[in-house]
Amino acid sequence: MTGLRQQQIRATYMRGGTSKGVFFCLDDLPASAQVPGTERDQLMLRVIGSPDPYQKHTDGMGGATSSTSKVVILSTAEDEQHDVNYLFGQVSIDQPAVDWSGNCGNLTAAVGSFAIEQGLIPKTRIPDQGVAEVRIWQQNIQKTIVAYVPIANGEVVETGDFYLDGVTFPSAEIPIEFLDPADGEGALFPTGHRVDVLEVPTDIAETGRVDATLINAGIPTIFVRAEDIGFRGDEHQADINQDPTKLARLETLRALGALKMGLIQNLDEAKSRAHTPKIAFVASASDYVSASGQSIAATDIDLQVRAVSMGKLHHAMMGTAAVAIAAASVIPGTLVNEAAGSGERDSVVFGHPSGTLRVGAVVHRDGDQWQVERVRMSRSARLLMTGTIRVPG
Structure with missing residues (x-):
């Protein structure tokens, strides 16, 4: 050479x-x-x-x-x-x-x-x-x-x-x-449920079970409650990315969710599919300070969301994950909708490590199935x- x-x-x-x-x-x-x-x-x-x-x-x-x-x-x-x-x-x-x-x-x-x-x-x-x-x-x-x-x-x-x-x-x-x-062939919820239960190691959850919303919108995404896995929901990158144990637990959750969604056939395959699915945790709105030092009040947002990309907590929010947040937030019964206060809505403002973002979605129900017509945001x-x-x- x-x-x-x-x-x-x-x-x-x-x-x-x-x-x-x-x-x-x-x-x-x-x-x-x-x-x-x-x-x-x-x-x-x-x-x-x-x-x-x-x-x-x-x-x-x-x-x-x-x-x-x-x-x-x-x-x-x-x-x-x-x-x-x-x-x-x-x-x-x-x-x-x-x-x-x-x-x-x-x-x-x-x-x-x-x-x-x-x-x-x-x-x-x-x-x-x-x-x-x-x-x-x-x-x-x-x-x-x-x-x-x-x-x-x-x-x-x-x-x-x-x-x-x-x-x-x-x-x-x-x-x-x-x-x-909706990713794939229109299967918004690949399991048919708005909330599934993942069997997890007890170092992730003492009960060995974690509720999860598994959704294919924008990008396959796994949502869990922050409190169920020992987090607050307002974490910054340093709170997660400097702790190999926390990162390993989140990666285990991601692999288990990918298996449940049918994206992989065994857990080892998750290593070669690092980009998808995403793993995110949600919490109700709370006061916090963004990475830039901006004070954000709980009244300014509907919920908190933190997401992991390629094995690290994202500094803001991936655009595709924001699509998943938008879709899940307007569908009653999902963990994202629950964190936002439940009920019907057409948009949310969520907090992330760098600040806030407003996203909206148009959805409709066809029998037992939900369909997302469009998601809109500004970049x-x-x-x-x-x-x-x-x-x-």
Whole structure:
């Protein structure tokens, strides 16, 4: 390998929501990486700088967190109902693995802007002033997402006064709609129940049993009560991520939930499916101080939610998990709805480590089955850098 020239690949570095990732147009990738497989995975790993036993990503574009170790591949959609195909890869930090099993809701906010900037959207669909409606086909989960991108003078507007907790600076607001977001073949609750019981080791719960809401919306997600597993519900990253025992218990819960949802056939398979499902714990509203020092009153929120991504407590909230929160919160009988005070509602404001987020959902009941028509939330995005990434040959 000594003396080989580095490959040069056109790429864009973007923030979307509370995440960052490296964006590629499919046609710009080497031919061997334009199709799924080992060649693509190896390329993406090297771009990010994984696997890195030091967990720093010093020799790559990753940021050594689950929020910043991401890649996106976009191409022009093949059907008239969509504008662009969006494929997401969650790159492991310390393992040689790229998980293509789920979506990134945060980076979804950047997909529309990137597609417009790269000329993937016909100019006839871009107004001179107003909002461009970008119809996204999310390839990982085979679902439709619509991004409403602000436009001025025919160009994407990125700056503005919209603040998203978890992001330091304000930007332009980008509303996002997730249509029919139930993962898989429309099975919102894969077990058919709004609350299931997981048999767990007694070091997780003395009774050996933990109630859980298992839902497929946005991304497969397991919700449990914070108090049932010894948490308060207002924890920060340092409260969880610096304690290997707590992390191990949460990972055990995640694996048990994945098994119950039918996503894996045995617990060992959870190790190679780190991106999905997510594990989250909920609690009723309470006063707390966010990671930025902002005091948030219990009256400002409906409930507390904390979620784990790639083995670590997330610094804010994953966009896809926010979709699951929205769906579960408006359906009576789920643990999320219970934590929000129970009853009928069409939206919630939940607290997370970095602040708050409002999400809404439209659902309906068809006999014993619940269907989610759409989930809506607002994010922001900004193009950080364009150019060529260099990868050792």
